[in-house]
Amino acid sequence: MNIGLYDWLTIAAHFEFEQQEQGLNQELAIFNPLDLYPFTQTKAVSALRVGISTMLQKWEFAWQQEITCFSSFEMQHTQLITLAISAHIIPNPSLLMQLKALAPGQALLAGRDLIAIHFPEDDTVNTITCMPYTGELERLKHIEDIFMINAEELKRDYLRLTSGRRSASLPAGNTALGDDYFIAGDVQIDCTVLNTRNGPIYIDEGAQIMEGSLLRGPLYIGKNAVVKMGTQVYGNVSIGEGAVIGGELGQVVLGDYAAKGHYGYLGCSVIGDFCNLGAGTSNSNLKNNLTTVSLFDYTTNAYRDTGLLKCGLFMGDYSRTGINSAFNTGTVVGVGCMLADVIYYPKYLPNMTWLYNGKQENYQIDKFVSNLEVVFLTKNKSLSEKTKELLKSLKK
Known part of the structure; x- marks a missing residue:
């Protein structure tokens, strides 16, 4: 068929x-x-x-x-x-x-x-x-389903991908709480705690886990991903290929070659491919009045009540933030945004928004594409002409 x-x-x-x-x-x-x-x-x-x-x-x-x-x-x-x-x-x-x-x-x-x-x-x-x-x-009916369904899907995928296979040994100097972990080939892991009591941990080929990391399952660390020193992962986290994480994460799906490499909190969130969160970038995932979170909905061009008490940041591919960026509960960021401010950003930022120092700049699409080409080169990738055309067509 x-x-x-x-x-x-x-x-x-x-x-x-x-x-x-x-x-x-x-x-x-x-x-x-x-x-x-x-x-x-x-x-x-x-x-x-x-x-x-x-x-x-x-x-x-x-x-x-x-x-x-x-x-x-x-x-x-x-x-x-x-x-x-x-x-x-x-x-x-x-x-x-x-x-x-x-x-x-x-x-x-x-x-x-x-x-x-x-x-x-x-x-x-x-x-x-x-x-x-x-x-x-x-x-997947809505964007929040990506992190909501992620934990159970991670468990199912783990069983499928590890069936009939044997994990590499956990090197001395690391600590495992539970046995549901799989370490693929060419993984470097030092002085790390793996806690699988609430779900499995799958560490894919070529990943590097630096010393002092505290990792709770269910967790997936993608091929050639990097977990920086002292990273805290609370579970229900999937990290894409070549991605970098640091600081504190829980209930997060992070895209391929994305970077959240420094201190700051990221929770109940989905981050696209090739995004970069500057040092100190954090998001809120719970409102002070403990009411349900609304998200911008592209189908209605209005806000939709998710029914969730905890819901964080949703960022489209190729967007970037400056240091100490702060995102309110239930923020949606479009594709290719350049955000560098120290105030809370609006709860919806359309494609190709360029915010700097309290004001919105004129978007320079050619400059953005040129910068993105450099980012791709640092990952030994090339930005295709098809992607360039798509990004230009998405402007606002």
């Missing part, structure tokens, strides 16, 4: 849906990647990491085959795809069973939410029969 992960199932517009089952007579709800902005402005939903693996890696393991991805930048129906699945859904055995049982010409729905379509074998058929999904379902 040829499978495609879709950011949104716009292909649904080509079909009529028969909703014969009781309770399925409402209009279908189709996932929109705007619900996961700013992160899906620069990458497909399938490229988001939750736990250890990306959404695509989870699906490829579940099906044991290569899967094609269709992002919101390239939405087209292809005759090569047999089964189209909404990319924001996290696979599980029950879901997999019902997906495999779908016959051609059927769609799977969870309530009103369209999960998948098995295309009709006859191209002239444009009617789809809706089948109700029965079972548990995890999905």
Whole structure:
């Protein structure tokens, strides 16, 4: 079976849906990647990491085959795809069973939410029969779900990735509380405490853990990542490839090649790829009046109550902060922002915002791209022309 992960199932517009089952007579709800902005402005939903693996890696393991991805930048129906699945859904055995049982010409729905379509074998058929999904379902409906679901996904990914494998030995001079840790090859770790009593710790290839670090699971430290001296991790943390962390972190998903390398607190937050948080940057994740946190919502261009008491900072790819930056509870920062101030920033900062010394500067996109090219070079990467064009198109 040829499978495609879709950011949104716009292909649904080509079909009529028969909703014969009781309770399925409402209009279908189709996932929109705007619900996961700013992160899906620069990458497909399938490229988001939750736990250890990306959404695509989870699906490829579940099906044991290569899967094609269709992002919101390239939405087209292809005759090569047999089964189209909404990319924001996290696979599980029950879901997999019902997906495999779908016959051609059927769609799977969870309530009103369209999960998948098995295309009709006859191209002239444009009617789809809706089948109700029965079972548990995890999905990324909003940006806060990335850190909310992260802990359980990290545990599931850990079991999958360590099955049949043997961890490298923990060098002398380190302390392990519990046995649920996996250390890959070429890891340097000194004078560190690994506490796995609340969840596993997976340290990927080439990572460096400097002395004095206190690490609690569930925790993933990505390939070639660096944990600086005295870092405190409270669990439910995933650190991307080549990322750098320091200070205090809890309930955080940090993107590839991002850096929070100095003192300061980061909690209940999601930080994009190639972001840099200057020394002393901290965020609040709890309001003083202990009321629920609202976040800026790109679909409505208004604030949405998350229902959460703790909710922190959400920063799009390529954004950077100066020293001692402070973020209020429930702040959303767009893509490519340059922030250098010592006051609390607004709770929503659109793409390409440039704040310095109490005033907003005119954004110099060419200067930003030039600086970003240097950042990429320091990571032995090159900034593609496609990414440059995308960033310029996202300005404000």
